[in-house]
Amino acid sequence: MDKVIFLDRDGVINVDLLGDYIKHWDEFRFEEGALDALKKLTEAGYKIIVISNQAGIGDGIFAEDSLWEIHRRMLGELEKNGAQIYAAYYCLHGKESGCKCRKPETGLFEQAARTLKFDREKTFFVGDKATDIEAGIRFGLKTIFVRTGHGKNDENKLAGSVTPDYRFNCLSDALAVLV
């Protein structure tokens, strides 16, 4: 079995621009404590998998090249800080595309599951939106909701079947149940 953790990107790893996409590297800022949290997850032996909706590409707001440039530079910064991302799965489809990978659909997790072996019931997904929690639960994962990014606004959408296993103020605080 692989020791896997799934993380949303915007609002978990980096500051979400709330209402805009990260279109250039100069708009990318790590969330407070996230670099260190990712280092600790790496040191704890996790294969860290990014699961991120980037509909701005499908909707023609920014180019796919920009996403991969941001991705490459994010990995570079992480590596400098002793943290490693094992893989990243991005949904590049537009918001109204009806694709099967845009969260709360589970297609990105299914892609990851093709190459990794993990016990869904013991594997976490950390996200800052109710749709992250919904996707994680649909796929059978444990879920952690963080109040960074959209978290402050989305917390009141958590109810009924969309209730996370844990809630924390940020990724760094979530380490309490992860390492």
Ligand SMILES: [Mg+2]
């Ligand atoms: Mg997010």
Ligand SMILES: [Zn+2]
């Ligand atoms: Zn998609």
